[in-house]
Amino acid sequence: xxxxxxxxxxxxxxxxxxxxxxxxxxxxxxxxxxxxxxxxxxxxxxxxxxxxxxxxxxxxxxxxxxxxxxxxxxxxxxxxxxxxxxxxxxxxxxxxxxxxxxxxxx
Amino acid sequence: xxxxxxxxxxxxxxxxxxxxxxxxxxxxxxxxxxxxxxxxxxxxxxxxxxxxxxxxxxxxxxxxxxxxxxxxxxxxxxxxxxxxxxxxxxxxxxxxxxxxxxxxxx
DNA sequence: AGTTTATATGAATAGTAATTCATATGAATA
DNA sequence: TATTCATATGAATTACTATTCATATAAACT
Numbered sequence: 391x392x393x394x395x396x397x398x399x400x401x402x403x404x405x406x407x408x409x410x411x412x413x414x415x416x417x418x419x420x421x422x423x424x425x426x427x428x429x430x431x432x433x434x435x436x437x438x439x440x441x442x443x444x445x446x447x448x449x450x451x452x453x454x455x456x457x458x459x460x461x462x463x464x465x466x467x468x469x470x471x472x473x474x475x476x477x478x479x480x481x482x483x484x485x486x487x488x489x490x491x492x493x494x495x496x
Numbered sequence: 497x498x499x500x501x502x503x504x505x506x507x508x509x510x511x512x513x514x515x516x517x518x519x520x521x522x523x524x525x526x527x528x529x530x531x532x533x534x535x536x537x538x539x540x541x542x543x544x545x546x547x548x549x550x551x552x553x554x555x556x557x558x559x560x561x562x563x564x565x566x567x568x569x570x571x572x573x574x575x576x577x578x579x580x581x582x583x584x585x586x587x588x589x590x591x592x593x594x595x596x597x598x599x600x601x602x
Numbered sequence: 603a604g605t606t607t608a609t610a611t612g613a614a615t616a617g618t619a620a621t622t623c624a625t626a627t628g629a630a631t632a
Numbered sequence: 633t634a635t636t637c638a639t640a641t642g643a644a645t646t647a648c649t650a651t652t653c654a655t656a657t658a659a660a661c662t
Binding site: 396398399400401402403407408409413449450468469472473476478479483485491 | 510
Binding site: 437 | 619620622623624628
């Protein structure tokens with residue numbers, strides 16, 4: 391199995407293939423937020439948000455700036471925006487009726 | 497949890513977050529191939545390739561044309577190419593040293 | 603019709619990742 | 633420095649997904 395593009399993309403996609411992380415990213419597209427702010431907005435536990443932000447941070451899909459106790463997370467729009475856009479385009483053009491592509495049902 | 501972009505993207509990324517499927521897509525970027533051709537090229541079992549092509553097909557990331565017994569699979573470059581490109585750009589710009597982003601090591 | 607070739611499917615197992623809960627760290631403030 | 637607030641970490645459980653192996657379908661050819 392080739393080690394180049396596939397290897398790069400695998401961890402990248404694995405990172406993004408998680409509803410909590412995607413929801414977090416989606417919120418952060420609106421504005422930078424702290425962990426608790428995200429937790430409240432998404433209705434999830436603080437520890438869960440924290441756990442899930444880590445891989446996003448490791449892969450530089452988000453950045454963090456510590457303001458005292460609060461850690462403010464910012465999405466890397468330069469990377470995330472075009473990818474989300476590409477998927478929206480795909481969904482519109484190739485999966486207009488949704489179906490398996492959106493629901494995963496088989 | 498929001499149901500719009502997150503839902504669309506979740507199944508999309510889940511689909512792509514698999515080394516076998518990524519390797520298959522990468523091969524298909526070169527040229528359309530049959531299942532056995534892919535299996536041989538990737539050194540994997542036919543049934544494994546077949547299993548993994550299904551979700552890609554369901555999500556229209558590939559298309560198939562049946563030529564008699566052979567089923568020739570073609571990648572949807574319009575969708576896949578820009579996404580791979582975006583990830584390459586990200587890796588170059590934000591993860592120049594690879595590290596956690598590429599290896600997944602923690 | 604029987605045989606070969608190509609692909610798909612089902613079901614069980616194995617392998618990975620997500621979530622939870624308890625606790626630790628660390629910064630600010632009284 | 634004791635306390636509170638904000639976040640991170642560890643470890644166990646749960647849940648999910650991939651892979652394998654056996655078998656089914658389906659087309660072409662004898």
